[in-house]
Amino acid sequence: MLTLTHDAVQVIRTVTADPQLPPESGIRIQAGVNGSDTLQLSVAPAPEAGDKVVEEEGARVYLEPTTAAMLDEMTLDAKVDPQGDVAFTLADTAAEA
Incomplete structure (x- = not known):
């Protein structure tokens, strides 16, 4: 199962803290369209x-x-850069051990 770093947890909580979003909001990750190898990340209610x-x-x-x-x-x-832009990255958990 996918695991989250402390930084990822903090960023996701910040992104989904908008009072206009329902409390169960989160980040949704899905495969790109048309068989693309890319992943799409979006805020989901x-x-x-x-x-x-x-x-x-x-x-x-x-x-x-x-x-x-x-x-x-x-x-x-x-990671959040000095301009406030967020970059999500994925790494193989086994390689980190």
Whole structure:
């Protein structure tokens, strides 16, 4: 199952803290369109039917089923640059051990 770093948890909680979003909001990761190798990340008000849910310290990540299998044994990290732009990265959990 996908794991989250402390930085990823903090960024996800900040991004989903908008009072206009429902309390169960999270980040949804899904495969790119048309068989693309890229992943799409978006803020989601709730998981979609069939999504796998990763929750850690109040940060929620919703994974489309195919993406969940693809990201098994991966770690999601996040960094914020001085301009406030967020970059999410994935790393193989086994390689970090």
